Amino acid sequence: MASTISLPLYEKIPRKNTLQRTSDIIIFFLLLSLLTYRLLHLKNHGTTWLLAFLCESWFTFTWVLVLNIKWNPVIFKTHPDHLLQATGEPVELPSVDMFVTTADPVLEPPIITVNTVLSLLAVDYPAHKLACYVSDDGCSPLTYYSLVEASNFAQLWVPFCKKYGIQVRAPFRYFSNDHVITLSDSTKEFQHERKRMKDEYEQLCHNIEVAVQKYVHPCDFTGDFAEFSNVERKNHPTIIKVIWENKGLPDGLPQLVYISREKLHKHPHHYKAGAMNALTRVSALMTNAPYMLNVDCDMFVNNPKVILHAMCVLLDSKSESEIAFVQFPQVFYDGLKDDPYGNQMVVLFEYMGSGIAGLQGPFYGGTGCFHRRKIIYGLSPDNVASVNGKLVEDIFSKIGNSRELTKSAIDALEGKIGTPPNHSLQSRIEAAYKVASCGYECGTSWGTKLGWIYGSTTEDIQTGLRIHKSGWRSVSCMPNPPAFLGCAPSGGPATMTQQKRWATGLLEILLSRGCPIFAFLFAKLQWRQCLAYVWLLTWGLRPAFELCYAALPAYCIMADSHFLPTVQEPALYVPVALFLTYNIYTLSEYLRTGQSVQAWWNNQRMARVTTMTAWLFGFFSVMLKLFGLFETVFEVTQKEQSSDDDDPSRFTFNESPVFVPGTTILLVHLTTLVVSLLKLQHPPADHNMHGSGLGETFCSVWLVLCFWPFFKGLFGIGRFGIPKSTIYKSATLAFLFLYWCRGTAMAN
Secondary structure: OOOOOOOOOEEEEEOOOHHHHHHHHHHHHHHHHHHHHHHHHHHHOOHHHHHHHHHHHHHHHHHHHHHHHHOOOEEEEEOHHHHEOOOOOEOOOOOEEEEEEEOOOOOOOHHHHHHHHHHHHOOOOOHHHEEEEEEEOOOOHHHHHHHHHHHHHHHHHHHHHHHHOOOOOOHHHHHHHOOOOOHHHHOHHHHHHHHHHHHHHHHHHHHHHHHHHHOOOOOOOOHHHHHHOOOEOOEEOOEEEEEEOOOOOOOOOOEEEEEEOOEOOOOOOOHHHHHHHHHHHHHHHHOOOOEEEEEEOOOEEOOOOHHHHHHHHHOOOOHHHOEEEEEOOOOEOOOOOOOOOOOOOHHHHHHHHHHHHOOOOOOOOOOOEEEEHHHHOOOOHHHOOOOOHHHHHHHHHHHOOOHHHHHHHHHHHOOOOOOOOOOOOHHHHHHHHHHOOOOOOOOOOEOOOEOOOOOOOOHHHHHHHHHHOOOOEEEEOOOOOOOEEEOOOOOHHHHHHHHHHHHHHHHHHHOOOOOHHHHHHHOOOOHHHHHHHHHHHHHHHHHHHHHHHHHHHHHHHHHOOOOOOOOOOHHHHHHHHHHHHHHHHHHHHHHHOOOOHHHHHHHHHHHHHHHHOHHHHHHHHHHHHHOOOOOOOOOOOOOOOOOOOOOOOOOOOOOOHHHHHHHHHHHHHHHHHHHHHOOOOOOOOOOOOOOOOHHHHHHHHHHHHHOHHHHHHHOOOHHHOOOHHHHHHHHHHHHHHHHHHHHHHHHO
């Protein structure tokens, strides 16, 4: 940097949480009281009591992990204005390479990617310091065509945004709001230019829509599109296109490069992690910025000063040897009212996010994150002060046989910023093709010790864990307005796809050599950060315990037994107090963050639904993988800018088997409630035993309420109805379970 920064660039502010700690401890002691009660009476009861004890032990363990995370919450406040010295001289800002990843032009429409790219090109940062790389894993001429059209529009859009201080720089969002943003809006000049921009954007949308309608052949495969002729999505050569090149103009447009890495049927491509590593290598040859931002194709810039906020942390004098990356939380635009699918994660980021920020730092979330390039290359905090010959030799052996890439990596490790001033991107195309080939990684450490780590469908968590276990910290940055906005999955199938992928990938990490417990024992992962990772990675194990606990009330009603204290026992107050305290506590969290009571309920029921459906399938996928019977795959979540449904909050279904467990649970508990109401239970053999009571009936009612969208789906039609094949499968499973319960009761 040109000058020393005297003012603090960011602050770490502890949050007061006395009431929260008290509530957490009360819930913990209630859980311990319930376990104590189980232990004292375990010998007097059968298998149901033992299963309940095991499940409740798991719930207590999970709550201990939550306590660990929430105990010391902090927030980080950044000061972008402090990047300007008191003398008014600006700090020399470093270069930043921005990565956008897309994989399917159908599930991820090009207009969404285009808006994300346009918002990145228009950020408040010197344009000659920025380069935007778009990875297209679908190798779609439609995506490339859309980016070429977008670059033409960007030549008008970027100057317009900076001239008038436009806050929202994704055009679809800006023009959909039609609101006044600055004082300049009242001028005739602004109104004229705004109308012109809107017309130009509508023309851009029209051109892309016409191309979409012509898909798969949106253009003639001649000229610039010749390389797209006769390509297959999973079998094609590397395609790299420099769409726009900045000639060193700080007020121009940032560089824009299209990349579709080579794919061959016989070579694994490692999904998004492989794409990110290809982007890292190609960008290293072309611009070699010391910092890298990666965003998903639907995550547009909402705060034009986002890079300055990140630099406040990364350029601080102490952060060079401590902080590896800056993570911005995921925030969603146009979220459905009351969060009917429980995937907007407002409360999760507010409380768990601030708690994790007080430990070794937030997890890497896969989008909205600024990385130091040299740390992606495997640099540890111990080697920051000096890059010695041994480290350089180590890089030679790990990074591959490209001399150009090796030199750029050494430059990055030594802190040489960016590429030479007169550097031409086109001059590096040939070398870039080599490092983007699918065979380049053979015999290297890419995906194991360098770059994004392979072996899980949640490559982001695994990569962040690799960085944390090296001893690095991370920082959560939450500016106002939010830095990025994305679109949350809408509809049951999209939500289940995303949740299944998360549970699968997280459990893969937990059961691998990259497990955080090993990272604590043999590396530099801190103990409390290790527990935070365990809390996250055990999402895939929760279905086993929740499904078992959900089956207990049904079994007890059918067998006329009980697993909860009866009304006559004083111990009944323990589960009642636990239930009330937990729900009042979680409700207060939602109310304090501005959420509604309905949003709280939707998130509570969806927690049960996703755990016993999508996460259950994730659990099975990993178990089958461990036995060599199945290979997990990365499933792309469908992206939509907006929903055209009359009732978008209504749960939707499809033929996926992921809806079978939920439908089965609903049918089981509906049946047991009828059996309980009509007193059709098989009487216990021991007449001194208490039969099923109010507790078991209440649990069944609660589960029916949680799965109420499935109940409505039984009678719905079209997308809002559960397919008949799913109902038949679920009815068969429900009958077999209830028949087994009845038979077991009679045998006893």
